[in-house]
Amino acid sequence: MSYLALYRKYRSQTFDEVMGQRHVTQTLKNALRTGKVAHAYLFCGPRGTGKTTTARLIAKALNCDAAPTDNPCNKCEPCIRITEGRSMDVIEIDAASNRGIDDIKELREQVRYAPTQERYKCYIIDEVHQLSADAFNALLKTLEEPPPHVYFILATTEAHRVPKTIVSRCQRFDFRTATVQDLMQNLRRVASAEGIKISEEALWVIARAANGGWRDSLSLLEQVAAYSSDEEISAQEVNAILGSVELPALFALADAVASRNPGEVFLTIDRLVSEGKEPRRLLTALGGHFRDLMLTIAAYEHAVERFGPELAAQYREQAQKVPPKFLLHAAETLQTAESQLKWSADHRLLLELTLLKLAYEVDGRGQEQQTAPPAVRTQQEAPSAKPAASKIEPRPSVEQTKALEKPPQTTVRPQQRISLEAVLARWHEVRELVRQNSKSLYPLLERT
Ligand SMILES: [Zn+2]
Numbered sequence: 001m002s003y004l005a006l007y008r009k010y011r012s013q014t015f016d017e018v019m020g021q022r023h024v025t026q027t028l029k030n031a032l033r034t035g036k037v038a039h040a041y042l043f044c045g046p047r048g049t050g051k052t053t054t055a056r057l058i059a060k061a062l063n064c065d066a067a068p069t070d071n072p073c074n075k076c077e078p079c080i081r082i083t084e085g086r087s088m089d090v091i092e093i094d095a096a097s098n099r100g101i102d103d104i105k106e107l108r109e110q111v112r113y114a115p116t117q118e119r120y121k122c123y124i125i126d127e128v129h130q131l132s133a134d135a136f137n138a139l140l141k142t143l144e145e146p147p148p149h150v151y152f153i154l155a156t157t158e159a160h161r162v163p164k165t166i167v168s169r170c171q172r173f174d175f176r177t178a179t180v181q182d183l184m185q186n187l188r189r190v191a192s193a194e195g196i197k198i199s200e201e202a203l204w205v206i207a208r209a210a211n212g213g214w215r216d217s218l219s220l221l222e223q224v225a226a227y228s229s230d231e232e233i234s235a236q237e238v239n240a241i242l243g244s245v246e247l248p249a250l251f252a253l254a255d256a257v258a259s260r261n262p263g264e265v266f267l268t269i270d271r272l273v274s275e276g277k278e279p280r281r282l283l284t285a286l287g288g289h290f291r292d293l294m295l296t297i298a299a300y301e302h303a304v305e306r307f308g309p310e311l312a313a314q315y316r317e318q319a320q321k322v323p324p325k326f327l328l329h330a331a332e333t334l335q336t337a338e339s340q341l342k343w344s345a346d347h348r349l350l351l352e353l354t355l356l357k358l359a360y361e362v363d364g365r366g367q368e369q370q371t372a373p374p375a376v377r378t379q380q381e382a383p384s385a386k387p388a389a390s391k392i393e394p395r396p397s398v399e400q401t402k403a404l405e406k407p408p409q410t411t412v413r414p415q416q417r418i419s420l421e422a423v424l425a426r427w428h429e430v431r432e433l434v435r436q437n438s439k440s441l442y443p444l445l446e447r448t
Pocket residue numbers: 063064065066072073074075076077078079
């Protein structure tokens with residue numbers, strides 16, 4: 001099933017409608033207005049950020065009856081032809097399926113001929129990094145001396161795979177992924193135009209799941225709208241439809257870890273799994289959750305922009321329960337566990353062990369954090385003791401210098417590290433301990 005209808009319907013038809021890429025559209029508008037359009041552009045950026053849309057707008061602006069203009073009229077014949085994708089002279093090529101030397105040779109032949117319908121020929125080559133080396137060489141020759149009636153717009157999601165020789169022949173623009181706030185604004189506009197009733201929180205879940213892509217966000221909105229009834233769509237519904245993990249579940253799991261309470265870890269996982277959450281999804285989403293927690297600690301303003309003020313505050317509150325270093329460690333550990341998912345027959349066990357390990361390590365890391373200040377203080381005190389010593393001996397001996405450089409180790413307790421393998425190897429002992437100490441937990445463990 002294709003979910004592209006909304007994206008097509010709401011595709012930007014003017015440069016001002018292209019959202020979140022003002023740094024690109026402003027420059028292009030100036031070039032179009034002053035007649036200084038480059039003959040080759042390279043548009044770089046993730047999928048669904050508006051590269052092809054912008055390329056088509058250039059084609060329209062160049063060929064519009066009102067040209068030279070930075071604002072295609074969308075009413076004249078050329079504009080309509082290009083919008084509907086039936087102009088003979090605006091040629092879109094998918095480099096993924098036309099990557100060979102012969103394809104580009106053919107293109108070089110065609111390029112020589114004058115346009116048939118429009119004033120200019122525009123070649124839009126998508127995913128240009130897919131071209132073979134020979135094809136790139138052939139293309140380079142055309143780019144070196146483009147005929148005056150031809151414009152090239154190359155688009156790629158992987159700019160580093162485009163040869164430097166090609167890049168240097170093009171004017172390059174980098175398209176940005178949209179922020180959650182950008183996407184929400186657009187989703188709100190489309191939802192109200194389409195009469196889709198949906199809560200703000202639900203829009204947020206969609207915007208987040210779209211991962212910065214305009215196209216994806218609209219496809220998701222469409223999927224959600226197709227499944228729901230006339231009532232306002234809630235965040236829970238969106239989560240259920242998209243199969244994503246609800247935020248409360250992630251907060252609960254992270255809380256269980258942060259509270260250093262292994263029992264709580266088991267109970268929370270048991271509750272979530274019995275509610276129908278998949279351990280695999282929980283594991284993956286929790287990795288993202290810890291990354292988000294880290295973001296709120298590292299760059300709060302950015303987090304507010306991304307999550308909105310309320311959620312950002314909620315993230316910060318949770319993040320502050322553990323040492324910042326632990327957040328990084330947790331995100332890394334979960335990412336490693338995520339890569340083990342495909343080898344693991346029991347995803348629930350993997351989730352439990354990973355979180356247990358983290359719950360134990362919060363303490364280990366916490367102690368490390370607490371003991372750090374005394375060590376720093378000792379180092380600071382050391383230089384102040386120096387002047388007195390220098391009266392007797394002008395320079396400290398090598399031994400003394402070494403002693404000063406070395407922070408006292410005795411106060412720092414060794415880190416408490418438990419590898420997943422170690423826990424797995426002694427799982428029967430863990431079970432036994434739980435059996436002896438917790439009657440309520442043991443039945444849960446028996447199922448693993
Ligand atoms: Zn026009």
